[in-house]
Amino acid sequence: MDDNMMEYNVSKLTSNLYLLRFKDTSTKYFEGLWEIPEGIMYNSYVYTSNEGAIVFDTWKMGLGNEFLEALRNIVDLRDVRYIVVHHMEPDHSGILKTLVEKADPIVLGHPLVKNMAESFYSVSMKFRPVKDGEEIVFDDEKIIFYHTPWLHWPETIMSYITSWKILLTCDAFGSYGVFKEVWADELSGEDYERYLWYAKKYFANVIGIHYEWVVKNLEKLVSRGVTPNLVLPSHGLLLRGDPLDYMYKKYKSWGHGEPEQGKTLLIYTSMYGFVERTVKIIREYFSGLNQDIDMIGFTDSNRPSISDVIGKAFDAENIILVSATYDADLYPLMKHIASLITRKTPRGKKVAIIAQYGWGGKAGKILEEMMSTQGFKVVGVVEFKAGEEERYRDKIIGLIESLKK
Amino acid sequence: MDDNMMEYNVSKLTSNLYLLRFKDTSTKYFEGLWEIPEGIMYNSYVYTSNEGAIVFDTWKMGLGNEFLEALRNIVDLRDVRYIVVHHMEPDHSGILKTLVEKADPIVLGHPLVKNMAESFYSVSMKFRPVKDGEEIVFDDEKIIFYHTPWLHWPETIMSYITSWKILLTCDAFGSYGVFKEVWADELSGEDYERYLWYAKKYFANVIGIHYEWVVKNLEKLVSRGVTPNLVLPSHGLLLRGDPLDYMYKKYKSWGHGEPEQGKTLLIYTSMYGFVERTVKIIREYFSGLNQDIDMIGFTDSNRPSISDVIGKAFDAENIILVSATYDADLYPLMKHIASLITRKTPRGKKVAIIAQYGWGGKAGKILEEMMSTQGFKVVGVVEFKAGEEERYRDKIIGLIESLKK
Structure with a gap:
């Protein structure tokens, strides 16, 4: 593994939730379109328990070996019970087939995922579609799945780990940029400003056209009592405390298409x-x-x-x-x-x-x-x-x- | 003058015709649009005589000092009697104002040039529009101007120096690329192949949309008895002998929109x-x-x-x-x-x-x-x-x- 180009980290976030993060500095154009000299990170999350593990999303297609290597730091692959596909874009679902073949988990996702996964990756899998608001109880932890369409793919869902009030948001609240820090609140000064710019640019580039769906989805989550303490996106830094409040406010403002006055x-x-x-x-x-x-x-x-x-x-x-x-x-x-x-x-x-x-x-x-x-x-x-x-x-x-x- | 970025050459082509060539390796996007890592050259021509000098086109806007320096190698500025504007695109007409102010020549060009020059450069000049086929006799040399519209600007003209059978073609027969050679027939092997590719790319990028006008203009020139031995474009290498025949054939083929069979x-x-x-x-x-x-x-x-x-x-x-x-x-x-x-x-x-x-x-x-x-x-x-x-x-x-x- 080339430390420079293929660096990943495993971080423990809570007593049983881990971040597997890949730092990509070799992709020059995100989605083949957007110049990203600042690089991008792919965040996968692993929830461990006595009943086995749940993997939430993976990394970009082509990083299978690195992903398995990182995952083995945390669990035996045979103990992976579920993999949650928040959406099918290949920067998150890219290791799905590899993981299914190695670990044979049950794949959870929006009903549309099955057909897309079969097309994209020719994968045979144990698939279980999740309804909007459907919950699973896993080793006493309740996890609820919400359909959050058009953020930014139609089959996007989010996962809410209720006791910890953790929301896994896929592309929403994501950011460009490669950082050594795990959380946005670990940054200050210029680094934090840089992060905020990367987050805005990312939002505009990637979610852009679907901005009105941000409001619909956030309002829906609030109406269902989803008030997260921690927000874990699939790109960039993780959110808690002040940056979380700030980004929530920004997303609401961007979702309403509100401009910066006088800009x-x-x-x-x-x-x-x-x-x-x-x-x-x-x-x-x-x-x-x-x-x-x-x-x-x-x-x-x-x-x-x-x-x-x-x-x-x-x-x-x-x-x-x-x-x-x-x-x-x-x-x-x-x-x-x-x-x-x-x-x-x-x-x-x-x-x-x-x-x-x-x-x-x-x-x-x-x-x-x-x-x-x-x-x-x-x-x-x-x-x-x-x-x-x-x-x-x-x-x-x-x-x-x-x-x- | 930075030799690397601001190099020019003065070459004697015939007993009284000179090439002033500027080698531009700092423009990255020709017309702000086309990537040119190979660079581009601007060719100005100076005809000298006992009656004074004629300058045909200049260089890109902003190169006034270098142009005057090069020109002074050949003539006293006060002896410049005419400047011929083949068309108004600022990579050729860019030194017009400077030259008018230093030398006060008569500006010859298509009737549309006057108004454009006044707008572009706020220049007051002695302007004489030339009709299609109009000739001037200058120190016993006859020079004929032909209107050749849409190659690639509407007011494009070409100049034909009759006794030498030299056609000055402005953008037509031009090429990208910076070369130490003056004439295309001085290249061989890979260098010549490279030149041909630059010439084709240049044609497609710059003349492209107006390709059908190539045929109209070439046929018109032939019908007027214009059969040049030397073709002097405003970019790239100069043409005589085999490369001239080849490029004439190519221009006819491209002008008819003929594809390479099977490509x-x-x-x-x-x-x-x-x-x-x-x-x-x-x-x-x-x-x-x-x-x-x-x-x-x-x-x-x-x-x-x-x-x-x-x-x-x-x-x-x-x-x-x-x-x-x-x-x-x-x-x-x-x-x-x-x-x-x-x-x-x-x-x-x-x-x-x-x-x-x-x-x-x-x-x-x-x-x-x-x-x-x-x-x-x-x-x-x-x-x-x-x-x-x-x-x-x-x-x-x-x-x-x-x-x-």
């Missing part, structure tokens, strides 16, 4: 630097107001992470898009980015659009159509020939000011 | 490795036939250059797209790639589509619609649940075989 994000695509001159006008305007504006530019020398763009766009109140025109169409990178914004971030945000062209205008209208048909509030479009930003200064400022109305 | 390109996007299993079936099938297939995969660890994808797609006869599904939609990276393929490469290619999903199928239909509405011939769509590639093996092979019909 403005400017995203621009520039081919030859003309767009950057317009961006400079906007930067100076905000600087004169002594207000922050976050600017992300895609240029001939800079290609930022789209995972960051979506993370920042999610809770922005206002978005300013400044784009070049390309082949009498919207600049392709802006089209890709705008398409991801409309899919991943809450509708209803105010959007100001500026498009620049060499020969003829068209990109502004296309971008306006893309955003407004998806429910974003386009406050206006200013479109002009590259190099004429000074002539359009008043219109540009007027457009930016109309974001505040 | 199949497979592009896939995979989130967790399931798509790669299907790709393996296709690879084995081609291997059994002893036929080549080019495969480009976007995965959680690999993000190929989209500039390469488009370069390879341009002259492929058949394209196979294999995609994951994402949030009940087409996987976003595949959408971005497919959108660029439909814009940049000749319609009429045969396309086979395979889509895989976890929960429900939809991506295949979306991709089919994207390609077929843009004039690509979708021979079929096979869509199935991830992991079921063996059950669908016959359908997959059948789909691939239908590309040959």
